[in-house]
Amino acid sequence: MSVSNPTLITFVIYIAAMVLIGFMAYRSTNNLSDYILGGRSLGSVVTALSAGASDMSGWLLMGLPGAIYMSGLSESWIAVGLIVGAYLNWLFVAGRLRVQTEHNGDALTLPDYFSSRFEDKSGLLRIISAVVILVFFTIYCASGIVAGARLFESTFGMSYETALWAGAAATIAYTFVGGFLAVSWTDTVQATLMIFALILTPIIVLLATGGIDTTFLAIEAKNPDNFNMLKNTSFIGIISLMGWGLGYFGQPHILARFMAADSVKSIAKARRISMTWMILCLGGTVAVGFFGIAYFSAHPEVAGPVTENHERVFIELAKLLFNPWIAGVLLSAILAAVMSTLSCQLLVCSSALTEDFYKTFLRKNASQVELVWVGRVMVLLVALIAIAMAANPNNRVLGLVSYAWAGFGAAFGPVVLISVIWKQMTRNGALAGILVGAITVIVWKHFELLGLYEIIPGFIFASLAIYIVSKLGAPTAGMVERFDAAEKDYNLNK
Template sequence: MIQIETILTFFVYLLFLLAVGWFFYNRTTNIEGYILGGRGLGSWVTALSAQASDMSGWLLMGLPGAVYLGGMNEAWIAIGLFVGTALNWIFVSSRLRVYTQLTETLTLSSFFENRFQDPTSLLRVGSSVIILIFFTIYSSSGLVAAGKLFESVFSVDYTVAVITGAVVIVAYTFLGGFMAVCWTDFFQGALMLFAIVVVPTMGIAHNGGISAIEADMMAKNIATGLFTDGSGKALSILAIISTMAWGLGYFGQPHILARFMGIRSVRELPKATAIALVWVLISLAGAVMVGMIAIPMYEGLTGGEQEKVFIYMIAKLFNPWVGGVLLAAILSAIMSTIDSQLLVSSSALTEDFYKKILRREASDKELMLVGRLCVLIISAIALSMALNPSNTILGLVAYAWGGFGAAFGPVVLFALFSRRTTWKSALAGMIVGTLVLVFWKEAGLGAKMYEIVPGFVANFMTMFLIDTFLPQKDTAILAQYEDMKRDLKA
């Protein structure tokens, strides 16, 4: 039976999100404000919104479900993600913030074009197409998570649940743009952190401590260590690398990189980095613990049901009022990623297609209207994909995450750290990385190694070889690179 307390908690939370969107609606007056918030984010909002948009519904549903089925082996995903997060904040954030302002660019696609002075616009258009394809897949994963959440909590039809979640997310993204997305993500990130600490703490106590949980895992032949499987057999180096390779994806995620572009100043980044790393360390550790705790609590969850262990645990361990708040945290994780993806996809269509190709003279008012319409179009496509309840959250996220990492990761790194790279090198690497990833996935080789690895390596090697034999010689581009390094030290 549905608890009225839980319904009220959800209702108040959803109204709050819509209020934030409405608050920023009349305060967003130009396209830079809609896409990057006028580059005015502080360190706390930048950090929590970046990590909340990164750690989507898969943090509280997909990752615990994977640990529930596979044991501690799956914790290598979390380790790889933490390393990738740290490297991204430490090495990429400051250079990208400075370089995008220097090149006067608002999107990752326009940055690629202006950074390498691509005369054909192929870099900009090609990267925009990749963004639209993989973000549609990524957004659908979030709607699947929303559907499973509403279906479990309110016992409503899966289709109705998915549509309900989509309407709320689209509404505040449509209204408030980047600032609405970042501020809602800030509050959602705080709520997610609270939930990921409280739930495993109560779960450990409920199960009699860590040792009792490990004993149950051993009895069921589920891995309790990082380096062996449930039968005690050592994991291969290839298996560990494949699982940790999730961390490679960070360098190419447009919705995370957009936060680096939008921060008020490079001087804010050290504080933002510290906040982000503490948040992600606690969150990933908590998600792994939830998966472990669920093993002695629930038997035989498969076929996507394993991704609901966090929901089941909340219902079992907490009263309806507290449970409603904790379940809202799952909704926060889902929404904080989809809203960012919708905004980046909308930005790609508006800035990189509409303004670049169709209406170069379009006014800010016209561009904001087009951006909002694009949010609706992309949402409708993602929604149609999400209506298949057999899709798993982690499976959809893995493909989209790998796609961005393989297509954009090396291009971003070469753009920020190499003087030698040309637009031809960047375009070739992007195409090769994407094709290798798709081939690897469609050929069924993902079971042997996560497709991001061959895609990333192929992209990197393609760019390295072309740069070696055909390096950048344009003096203006080389001078701009030196300007970036000078501004970084200023």
């Protein structure tokens, strides 16, 4: 690997810029609220793009294009489900959660919000929700580290073990130093880079394969069923792919962006920006995988790496079709997708350990400086555990993401959604929802029942548990009063 390698130089400049942003954010981080939620100061553009970038991890440029390359358009149902789910999350949850967290003890984390919203004096709700965050996010972080390792491995010819550490180091650095502001500011840069890569790459692949007509003929010649969105699918299969959209209601790293918005008024504009960005990115992702079928069928001599691991289709197209300097920028987009999601996942895990365990149970009177440094140490701890989990080179990015996504979607999704729209929900209802959702996902995944994606039964059973258990009791007057005040605030300012 030569130091004059343009791709390497591009990567180094990009990583250095992200770490520099981390140090700039460090100067604005004075207390735990700044470190965890950026002092609730994000404007609509940063809220929108950081929510999008933190959502679309390495699977956007690796897992999904790989699935489309292997199976054709039948895998694109997942994109449809995600777009619908994201829109509904912005519409029903974003603004209400921003207001509800403020009215419920100015909550900084989801466990903090649940504890205040349902007046849980026992701490049980906080502990269980924090444990769910740590379990599923550590798996999610591992998926990001695998994606980063794959990128460094295929781009620079590193061993998987070396690539594992190289891919994780930069993200850990700026998250450790700058916290939430660093993560959100870098997310905005990274979201811009991702959309640039996902609009440019399919266009160049089309030109390289002779235009739309020639490309489509080549894809059809390879397998006519590539155009069939119902190929090898069943009703359960389509529902499973669409079911990914349910996950949005429960993803702590995305919900944190809503909680950090500077006001409810920013949410509507942020929704429009974020959904436009998302639709363009997902469209580009599907196009990369789809057009890649035509390119590699026409050039079988360079298809080896993609045949070996289909998740490398974007990486190989960028390396083959672009000037090394441009390829470096495009491959940095994968690093951007990985870093943007991994960083906010590390931060949410850190905040759960710091705010929900350390401060609540060990050091109630800890100073803000102490809490920020504990948060930084926890970033390192979670990162090391995730690196250990990612050590198996046979890991697939999309598989790891799907399990963690289902875990959060089922455990937290119904609780968050129902808590912001139904004032009769109780503490025991919330507890039942989290437990039933998480357990259903774990059991369903283990036994692979009906071939149905585990998020769907998890979400349904958790919602039923919340309703039934809440109906067996009643919320306190204080819970109802705070809910009504927050709802009134939301309706006045939306």
